[in-house]
Amino acid sequence: MYSLEEHAIGQMISSLKRQDYTVIGPTVQHGVIVYDEIHSLKDLPAGYTDDQKPGHYRLSHSDKPFKFQFNSSPHAWKKFLRPSVTRLWHAELGTAGFEFAEEKKEPPRFAFLGVRPCDLQAIRILDNVLLNGNFTEEGYKARREKLFIIVVNCTEPGGTCFCSSMGTGPRAVKDFDLAITEIPDIKHHRFMVEIGSEQGETLIRGIQHGKALPADVEKVDKLFGSAVRKMGRSVKTGGIAELLKKNFEHRRWEEVGNRCLSCTNCTMVCPTCFCTTIEDTTDLSGKSAERWRKWDSCFTLDFSYIHGGSVRSSVMARYRQWLVHKFSAWKDQFGTLGCVGCGRCITWCPVGIDITEELRYLREEDHETPSIKKPAKGKNNGKS
Amino acid sequence: MENLESLLEQHPFVKGLRKEHVRLLSGCTANARFDEGKFIFRENQVAEHFYILREGKVALEIYAPDRGPIVIDTLGADDILGWSWLIPPYHWKFDARVIEGTRALVLDGKCLRKKCEDDHDLGYELLKRFASIVEQRLEATRIQLLDIYGITS
Amino acid sequence: MLPHPYLIQRVHQETSDTFTLEIVPADGSDGLTFMPGQFNMLYVFGVGEVPISISGDPGHPHTIVHTTRAVGTVTKAMRQMRKGDVIGIRGPFGTQWPVDKITGSDVVITAGGIGLAPLRPAIYQILNHRERYGKVVLLYGTRSPGDILFRRELEIWRSRFDLEVYITVDRAVGDWKGNVGVITTLIPRAPFDPHKAVALICGPEIMMRYSVKEFQKRGMSYDSMYVSMERNMKCAIGFCGHCQYGHRFICKDGPVFRYDVIDDLFTKREV
Numbered sequence: 178m179y180s181l182e183e184h185a186i187g188q189m190i191s192s193l194k195r196q197d198y199t200v201i202g203p204t205v206q207h208g209v210i211v212y213d214e215i216h217s218l219k220d221l222p223a224g225y226t227d228d229q230k231p232g233h234y235r236l237s238h239s240d241k242p243f244k245f246q247f248n249s250s251p252h253a254w255k256k257f258l259r260p261s262v263t264r265l266w267h268a269e270l271g272t273a274g275f276e277f278a279e280e281k282k283e284p285p286r287f288a289f290l291g292v293r294p295c296d297l298q299a300i301r302i303l304d305n306v307l308l309n310g311n312f313t314e315e316g317y318k319a320r321r322e323k324l325f326i327i328v329v330n331c332t333e334p335g336g337t338c339f340c341s342s343m344g345t346g347p348r349a350v351k352d353f354d355l356a357i358t359e360i361p362d363i364k365h366h367r368f369m370v371e372i373g374s375e376q377g378e379t380l381i382r383g384i385q386h387g388k389a390l391p392a393d394v395e396k397v398d399k400l401f402g403s404a405v406r407k408m409g410r411s412v413k414t415g416g417i418a419e420l421l422k423k424n425f426e427h428r429r430w431e432e433v434g435n436r437c438l439s440c441t442n443c444t445m446v447c448p449t450c451f452c453t454t455i456e457d458t459t460d461l462s463g464k465s466a467e468r469w470r471k472w473d474s475c476f477t478l479d480f481s482y483i484h485g486g487s488v489r490s491s492v493m494a495r496y497r498q499w500l501v502h503k504f505s506a507w508k509d510q511f512g513t514l515g516c517v518g519c520g521r522c523i524t525w526c527p528v529g530i531d532i533t534e535e536l537r538y539l540r541e542e543d544h545e546t547p548s549i550k551k552p553a554k555g556k557n558n559g560k561s
Numbered sequence: 562m563e564n565l566e567s568l569l570e571q572h573p574f575v576k577g578l579r580k581e582h583v584r585l586l587s588g589c590t591a592n593a594r595f596d597e598g599k600f601i602f603r604e605n606q607v608a609e610h611f612y613i614l615r616e617g618k619v620a621l622e623i624y625a626p627d628r629g630p631i632v633i634d635t636l637g638a639d640d641i642l643g644w645s646w647l648i649p650p651y652h653w654k655f656d657a658r659v660i661e662g663t664r665a666l667v668l669d670g671k672c673l674r675k676k677c678e679d680d681h682d683l684g685y686e687l688l689k690r691f692a693s694i695v696e697q698r699l700e701a702t703r704i705q706l707l708d709i710y711g712i713t714s
Numbered sequence: 715m716l717p718h719p720y721l722i723q724r725v726h727q728e729t730s731d732t733f734t735l736e737i738v739p740a741d742g743s744d745g746l747t748f749m750p751g752q753f754n755m756l757y758v759f760g761v762g763e764v765p766i767s768i769s770g771d772p773g774h775p776h777t778i779v780h781t782t783r784a785v786g787t788v789t790k791a792m793r794q795m796r797k798g799d800v801i802g803i804r805g806p807f808g809t810q811w812p813v814d815k816i817t818g819s820d821v822v823i824t825a826g827g828i829g830l831a832p833l834r835p836a837i838y839q840i841l842n843h844r845e846r847y848g849k850v851v852l853l854y855g856t857r858s859p860g861d862i863l864f865r866r867e868l869e870i871w872r873s874r875f876d877l878e879v880y881i882t883v884d885r886a887v888g889d890w891k892g893n894v895g896v897i898t899t900l901i902p903r904a905p906f907d908p909h910k911a912v913a914l915i916c917g918p919e920i921m922m923r924y925s926v927k928e929f930q931k932r933g934m935s936y937d938s939m940y941v942s943m944e945r946n947m948k949c950a951i952g953f954c955g956h957c958q959y960g961h962r963f964i965c966k967d968g969p970v971f972r973y974d975v976i977d978d979l980f981t982k983r984e985v
Contacts, residue, residue: 266716268759274719274740274800275759311966312715312951425982452955455948459760466760473954480956481946484785488945494984498958506961620894632886635893637903660891700924705884705896709918710827710857 178389179381181357181368183242187218188384189327193288198325201257202290203250208236212252215290222247229336229520231529243361245291248335249519253448254296255303257287258320265455267467275466284316288325292353294346295338295517297328299448301352305511306451325376328356332400334408337520339533342411345517347404355380358397369397410523410533413540414514421505424539425497433535434493436528441474443522443530444499449515450474475499500532565590568666572613574641574690582683585676589669594662595619601642601657601665608645608653609671614638617663622656630656634698644691646670715951717757717802722795723777729861732828733793734769734781737801745776746803749810750835751942751970755950756780757802758795762788765947767832767969768806773842778803781831781863807950809970811836811914811940819938820848820906824925826855826897826917830863832942832969833916837871844876848911851878851904855897855921858883859890878905897921901928908933915973916942923980926973936974943968943976960985 181189193200194216202215205222215221227247228235234251268275292300304321307314331340331347340346349356354377358369369389372378444450454473459466473480476495481488489495507515516532523531566587569575575583593612595601601612601619619642621634633655636642645653647670677684719740727733735756739745746754748768757763764786770779784793795801813836821840825833840847852871856862862881872879880900882893893900897917913929915922922941929939943964948954950965957964960979962971979985 270759274721275802277716279716307953310952312953314953422978451953453948454954454956455763457757457760457762463760473948473956475955479946483944483946484783489984491984502958502961506958509961510963618893632890632894634895635882639903701896701899704898704920704924707920708857708884709920710855710861710884 178394179370179372180387180389180393181370182385183244183366183368184218185385186221186244186357186368189380190215190217190290192380192383193290193325197286198288199285200288200290201254203245203247205236209234210236210247210250212250212254212256212289212291218244221245227335229524231337231523231531232526233336233529234524241361241363242366243359245329245357245359246333246361248331248333248338249293249295249521249524251446251521251525253446253519253521254289254292254300255448255451257289258300258303258324259307259314259317259451261472263316263470265468265470267465270464270466280316284320284323286323286325287320288327290327291329292326292349293331293340293519294328294349295340295343295519296448297326297349297352298343298345298517299519300326302449302511302513302515302517303451305513326353326355326373327377328353328373330356330358330401332358332361332397332404334404335520336409337523337531338408338518339410339412339520340518341405341408342414343514343516343518344414347408348401353377358400360393360396360400367393369393410520410531412516412518412533412536417514417536417540418505418508420540420543421501424543425501427539427542429535429538429542430493430497433530434491434496436530437476437492437496438528439476439478439492439495440527441476442525442527444474444476445472446521446525448517448519448521449503452480475502500535503532504536565592565666568615569613572639572666574613578686579682582680582686585680585683586668586673589672589676591667591669592664593667594664595659597659597662599659601659601663602653603656604653606653608643608651609669610667611641611643611646611670613666613668614640614642615664615666617659617665618661619663620658620660622658624656630658634702635660641691641694643670644695646674647687647691715804717755717763717804719800720778720803722797722799722801724797725793725795728781728863731783731785732781732861732863733784734779735792735795735801736770737778737780737803738776740800745778746806747775748772748778748806748835750813750839751811751832752806752808753832753950753969754778754780754803754805754807755947756788756792757804758788758791759800759802761791763802763804764788765807765950765965767942769831769834771838771842772835773838781828781834783828804950807965809966809968811942811970812912812972813839816912817843817846818848818910820911821850822853822901822904822906822911822913822929823851824853824897824901824913824915824917826921826925827857827861828863829915829917829921829942830854833914834864834867836914841871841874841877849878849906850876851880851906853880853882853897853900853904855882855884855900855917858885858887859892860887880904896924898924898928901925902932911938913939915939919943926980936977937972939973940970941973941976941980942970 203210204220221244224239224241268277307317328349353373356371452473456469503515619636620632622630624630720737721740724736753765753767766780766782769781784790886894945957945964947957952963952966
């Protein structure tokens with residue numbers, strides 16, 4: 178473990194840029210902390226904190242110099258690893274058929290500064306989906322291979338976070354190049370940094386750093402402990418995949434379906450949602466064609482369209498598809514749950530649907546028929 | 562000469578009936594042969610028999626003045642043909658035309674009706690069996706009506 | 715994955731809304747090997763790409779055959795193509811009818827409407843190795859006599875002594891002398907031994923659902939029935955998420971499924 182002063186973070190950014198990395202980090206735009214290209218320390222959201230609740234996001238600003246006292250952004254890192262609009266190929270109509278030109282443009286070398294542990298798990302999950310099956314998504318692979326990851330651990334949970342019950346945070350333990358923890362001490366603003374790879378080691382050696390003090394290491398551990406305790410939401414994940422299978426026709430789905438607008442916000446902000454659509458286009462002459470891949474959402478009506486109509490025509494069925502996929506089908510498909518506990522879907526849902534609450538309801542009313550009400554837990558305590 | 566009672570006993574329709582009921586039925590049963598193209602019964606005729614088909618093919622038809630005969634169902638070996646003998650006003654609703662030379666057991670419905678009034682146990686057993694046949698035909702008809710192969714708009 | 719260019723050899727109309735394409739690789743190479751039940755993604759330049767089951771003989775893969783209805787923009791554009799036009803192919807994808815695994819069994823091929831097209835390669839394969847199977851029965855139902863696919867072939871198959879063919883229509887038209895009634899009515903009487911039979915079922919979902927029930931009534935268990943499912947498909951390689959059916963991707967875990975594996979979903983709505 179090493180210790181960094183504030184200006185060393187700036188040195189880190191410069192060093193990465195000198196190595197031709199495009200450094201992506203958190204920065205304030207239009208009243209929101211987004212992920213975008215940053216060039217120096219001053220692009221970071223110093224003094225900003227976010228207030229997140231179901232359907233609510235506000236930034237507030239103070240004079241404090243702390244750079245990372247916020248949690249999730251409406252952007253997920255998938256924005257850079259798998260851009261929302263990508264041209265897959267273009268082709269010309271020739272005499273002997275069509276000639277394809279695959280996209281040869283080199284993707285940029287990205288360095289992500291500020292990957293939260295939950296988002297790191299999201300990247301691992303996308304790796305599993307896009308690289309470990311029978312087919313590999315080449316574009317993702319190319320960007321992923323060159324990726325330099327600097328995690329920023331969380332010492333304060335966000336308003337909608339539940340990473341500890343998902344086992345994804347508040348601290349990352351592996352699969353990064355560097356992991357930084359900010360010590361928000363107004364008298365001495367500094368950072369702890371853990372090395373996770375050779376490249377991470379090289380970068381640290383090239384900037385000003387010191388050995389971490391044992392007192393600081395202990396302080397940081399305490400901060401993680403308190404973050405876990407302060408976490409406002411949780412999901413009981415034990416047997417959840419089976420629970421959702423059993424309750425596929427629970428009346429709660431109808432109820433949440435009445436609230437959901439199928440606006441697709443949740444799938445857009447979710448760091449693990451990977452659904453896409455393919456669009457084939459042509460120019461007016463018909464001699465030149467292109468294939469584009471765009472982000473898609475299972476909440477749209479025509480996502481499940483087959484001749485004659487959509488299989489999931491009701492909003493309820495589409496909401497159910499998403500949540501059951503995330504917490505049940507994903508396990509069968511990829512071996513892990515699809516949710517990382519970042520809370521973005523809760524924050525950015527315009528009607529404030531909270532998946533932790535929906536899952537709690539299903540667990541508490543597991544397998545109950547609609548007409549049977551659970552007896553109130555009174556003196557009898559379940560005994561008849 | 563084939564033993565009618567043993568022929569009847571072999572048929573799934575008769576399975577489970579008490580011995581004396583089988584005997585009652587066989588008392589009302591005869592063998593019959595129908596040549597291709599002939600009508601076994603016609604719409605509006607009085608319904609006094611029903612048929613356990615043993616061999617051949619029979620088409621149930623409706624005659625439409627502008628379109629001629631329309632086949633609505635095809636029955637073959639082991640199918641039961643006709644239940645209108647059991648339900649007032651005891652008239653056939655469709656034509657039954659032989660498509661392939663048919664051999665069948667013919668049961669005298671008029672005689673059976675009387676026996677069912679006298680012996681309600683027999684009546685209940687026969688009605689149970691016919692209810693099941695009607696249900697199967699209704700289910701099949703409903704699926705037919707769906708036009709499942711069509712392109713839904 | 716890039717579409718490979720293929721040349722149209724022949725386009726011909728089968729029924730009022732169904733047509734068949736026969737295609738060969740544009741570069742003269744051997745064409746793709748496929749298993750019965752698999753599908754390709756067919757790309758019409760500048761228009762779009764759709765999944766269509768392969769309906770030809772797996773024993774003669776140089777010419778690839780696809781039979782489909784002209785219902786959307788892409789298939790309608792396909793219908794207008796002519797000999798010598800170029801079409802893009804990605805594939806083959808998906809799981810197959812288990813023709814290799816069911817040797818020794820009686821086979822009941824149950825097809826409804828266009829469902830005969832994805833089953834035809836299985837029929838070819840079985841007939842190419844006829845001695846390996848028990849009784850083979852083809853049950854085929856369509857809306858009307860005019861909708862019967864592959865008429866000539868059906869007549870040839872019907873004339874064989876080692877294959878029983880039963881055809882029925884929902885409604886009779888003209889001088890139709892054959893069976894009238896929904897396809898499920900053919901199942902109770904079909905000549906096969908339910909203790910050693912396998913059913914391969916393909917057609918509209920309602921038809922498959924009721925056929926499964928009829929086979930069950932005859933004493934067959936769900937693990938001796940196979941169905942072919944269909945869902946919206948975009949990429950065919952498991953990345954776009956559209957074809958998910960429960961936790962299964964129709965493009966890679968299907969389209970052919972052993973029925974017991976999907977029974978829990980099959981009767982649920984909007985899955």
